[in-house]
Amino acid sequence: MTSLNKMSPDQEGVVASIDGDTRFLSRITSIGLTPGCKVKVIKNDKGRPILVFLRDTLVALNNKECERILVEERSN
Amino acid sequence: MVDGKITIALLGQPNSGKSTLFNGLTGLKQHVGNWPGKTVEKKQGSFTHNGMEYIVTDLPGTYSLSANSDEEIVTRDYIASGNADVVCILADSSQLERSMFMLADFAGIDVPCFLVLNLADVAKDQGKNIDPKKIESKIGIPVILMSATDVKKYDSFFECMEKALKDKTKLDYSSLEKGYETVEGYSDLKTIISDGLVEGYSSTWLCAKAVEGDKVVRAKIENALSGEKKASYEKTIKTLDKGALSTGECKFAWIDEILDGSVNKVETSVKMGKFDRAITSKTWGKLVVVLVVIGGLLLSFIPALPIMLLGGCVTMLDEPIRTALTNANASPILIGIICDCLLMCIANTVKMLGFAFGITLVFGMFEESGIMARISYVFDNTMSKMGLQGKSVMPFLVSFGCTIGGASSSRVIDNWGQKILTIALAWAVPCGAAWAIIPMLATSFFGGYGVLVIVAILVVMIIHIWITSKIFGRHLVKKEDRYGIIMELPPYHKPKWKSLLRYVFGRTKDMFFRVIKVIIPVCLVFWFLSYSSIGVEGSVLYKVGTFIEPVTKFFGLSWQLFMAFIASSIGKEGAVGVLTALFSQTGTIFGAVAGSNEAVANSTQLLINNISGPQALAFMFAITFNMPCVVALAATYQETHSAKWTTLITLYYEASALILAFLAYHVGLLIM
Missing domain, CATH: 3.40.50.300 (P-loop containing nucleotide triphosphate hydrolases)
Structure with a gap:
């Protein structure tokens, strides 16, 4: 298990848990990121948002906020 | 209905x-x-x-x-x-x-x-x-x-x-409701909240939002309940945590159920093409964005030029109309209003529309094609420090060319508060007209040291933007509304020219009337203030200017410089012309702004003879950081739809320009 912001490009996994205030949870679920959702990290540069592919969609997420998203890694 | x-x-x-x-x-x-x-x-x-x-x-x-x-x-x-x-x-x-x-x-x-x-x-x-x-x-x-x-x-x-x-x-x-029933607290709330407790919403919707922790819905429910129900509602709500996650899972489970058997499963993936790799590159990304925006700006001139030329043609009507009116023995006031003022307003509006049309079209294409989302990604970190989205970088870049274009390109910012804040900050970026005058003035007055003036202006610009973002940002983008980016990067789409064109045309037509409504009154007021039948001395502007000169001197501005400063609100290009007119006592102030005065030879020498170094420095800062021009003001109003904020921004810039002039003047006195 690792947090999403520590994952490197091309790494895949399944979201295990998400933590944060109501606003964050509501925003992150509305873009499709929920527990059980498959994710693939596309780009993770320092000082830039993380690019994640989920539910057919490429999404940019704030790096710091991704600390609160835990992912069960899967080897591809 | x-x-x-x-x-x-x-x-x-x-x-x-x-x-x-x-x-x-x-x-x-x-x-x-x-x-x-x-x-x-x-x-x-x-x-x-x-x-x-x-x-x-x-x-x-x-x-x-x-x-x-x-x-x-x-x-x-x-x-x-x-x-x-x-x-x-x-x-x-x-x-x-x-x-x-x-x-x-x-x-x-x-x-x-x-x-x-x-x-x-x-x-x-x-x-x-x-x-x-x-x-x-x-x-x-x-x-x-x-x-x-x-x-x-x-x-x-x-x-x-x-x-x-x-x-x-x-x-x-x-x-979906069956799914919700497995979520903690939902069924309890269901017994308390009935359909239509808050008008227009079913109990299912209200309960789900209450579980999610939706503050607005929770408050509405609490208001609608009373007595025992209210007490047990409050008790249930207290036990809930992270409800948005659970209902989110239910919603996607429901969607899966709907799609199961309705869509074949296709594994999609994302490929980063060459352009995508370049624009999102850690090293080159920002440079690529700047180049793309500059490219867009240049591209926007292709559709803009024909319309801008049309605006130029309007000015050609000046002479025939003037001659006709003179022959008809019309009063000089009427001729002035029609030829100097109204004609110039219409010509400038048409020119501005052409420019705004091109900008809206090209940057609309950026947005539709998916480029805009990449720009947002690249500049997210930088811009979020000022409470803005990454794409706010674009109006800033465009404003180096023209603030009107900067304001127009802010259209793609989807949050209204951030949009106004972006425009408010972009005003601090010296526009093309300032760049046309300042280097010329700087080198005339200070020779090789003129470069330092340019550097100082750029430094002040950055500080100005930072301070202004603090002052305006607090009200426009509240602290609780500043959060990290969660944004989709859509796949590249071919822009749909037809529907885009139709939209932009519709908008431009709308814009004409809005903009002219702002420009004409402002120019009319200025025209009347500067009107005089007996040379400059007869104008209200002269009387006021000379009367308050003791005050403006404090800012390093003699009455002539102060008038040119006021005139630069209409258009910065005219500022030097106004000075020339005042010092050489030829032509009129408004004529200088409209560019219809005859050229005066050796105008630079004229300025150097009449203006001291510190004064020149004060003047340069004053006109650079003054409001960009009356058309930019109109464009700001057009984009923000807010007379209140447009006025606030304008007053703020007039005042801060004078403050900067004051500082520049006194620094100038110390070092010169």
């Missing part, structure tokens, strides 16, 4: 092709305004079909119907209030699972609706086969698979819409 017209509301997430459908339906018949009391843009249009007139409300593109932003609250309040006869919910067929979230979040609002699965062409290219009939049988509302870009095939859309209106089809969400 209002006056026999039917209202349909378009609801969908960003990138679901909502604007394309809106433009396809309404064509040139659209109007942009504000939602009453809210800082959210309201787009409405109309069309006729089968002899019926329809009003289309394009609701703000948001990802959900929670209380995360004004946009979302406006959207759900509008739908729940029953203002729309039918809601058209859009989803993106190529990202069906994710984009159907809006449908799931809508479930429980008691209004007739139908579902549009848009971007059918993209889904087909992905190898997806979608069966709308099957989806229809599961959710009980008409469903249509279409491409909003294909205007010729709107017939089936209209059929769907008419069916939804006739049968008042409501969404069947019983299966």
Whole structure:
């Protein structure tokens, strides 16, 4: 298990848990990121948002906020 | 129904092709305004079909119907209030699972609706086969698979819409409700909250939002309840935590259930092309963005130039009209108003429209094609420090060329507060007109040291932007509204020129009247202030200027410089002309602004003889950081739809320019 912001490009996994205030949870679920959702990290540069592919969609997420998203890694 | 017209509301997430459908339906018949009391843009249009007139409300593109932003609250309040006869919910067929979230979040609002699965062409290219009939049988509302870009095939859309209106089809969400029942606290709330406790919403919707921790809904429920029910409601609410996650899972489980058997499973992936790798590159990304924006700016001149030339032609009417009026023995005041003032206003407005037209078209294309989202990604970190989105970088870059273009390009910023803040900050960027004057003045007065003036101006610009972002940012983008980016990077789409052109044309027409409404009064007032029948001395401006000279001297501005400063609000290009006119006592102030004065030889020498070094320094800072020009003011008003904020920004810049002049003058006195 690792947090999403520590994952490197091309790494895949399944979201295990998400933590944060109501606003964050509501925003992150509305873009499709929920527990059980498959994710693939596309780009993770320092000082830039993380690019994640989920539910057919490429999404940019704030790096710091991704600390609160835990992912069960899967080897591809 | 209002006056026999039917209202349909378009609801969908960003990138679901909502604007394309809106433009396809309404064509040139659209109007942009504000939602009453809210800082959210309201787009409405109309069309006729089968002899019926329809009003289309394009609701703000948001990802959900929670209380995360004004946009979302406006959207759900509008739908729940029953203002729309039918809601058209859009989803993106190529990202069906994710984009159907809006449908799931809508479930429980008691209004007739139908579902549009848009971007059918993209889904087909992905190898997806979608069966709308099957989806229809599961959710009980008409469903249509279409491409909003294909205007010729709107017939089936209209059929769907008419069916939804006739049968008042409501969404069947019983299966979603079963999911909700497994969520902690939901069933308890269900016994307390009844349908319509808050008008327009079912108990299912209210309970789900209460579980999610939606502050606005919770407060409304609490207000509507009393006694024992209120107490047990408050007790239940207290035990809930992270409800948004649980209901989110339910919503996606429901979507999966709908799509199961209705769509074939296709594994999609994302490929980063060459351009994508370049623009998102850690090393080159920012440079690529700057180049792309500059390229866009240059490109925008292609559609802009013909219109701008047309504006130039208006000025050619000056002579024949002047001669005709003189021959008809018209009073010089009338000739002045018509030729110097009105004609210049119209010419400038047309020129500005041409420029705004080009900018809106090119940057609209950036947005539609998906480039804008990449720009946002690259500059997110930098701009979020000022409370702005990454794409706010664009108006800043464009403003180096022209603030009018900067204001126009802020159209793509989807949050109103951030949009105003962006424009307010972009005003601090010295525009092309300032760059045309300042280096010339700087080198005339200070020779090689002139470079230092330019450097100082750039440094002051950065500090100015930073301070202004603190002053305005607090009110426009509240602290609790500043959060990290959560944004979709849509796949690249070929821009749909036709619908884009139609939209931009419609907007430009609207703009003409709005802009001219601002420019003419401002110029008229200035014209009257500067009018004189006996040379400069007869004008009000002269009397006021010389009267308050003891005060303006404090800022390093003699009465002549102060007048040129005031004139530079109309247009910076005119500032030097005004000085020349005043010092050489030829021509008129307004003529200098309008550029109709005769050229004076050796004007530089004239300035050096009459202005001291510190004064020149003060003047340069004053006009650089003054409001950009009256047309930029109008463009700002056009984009923000707010007279209040446009006025505030203007006054702020006039005042801060004087403060900067004061500082520059006194620094100048110390070092020279």
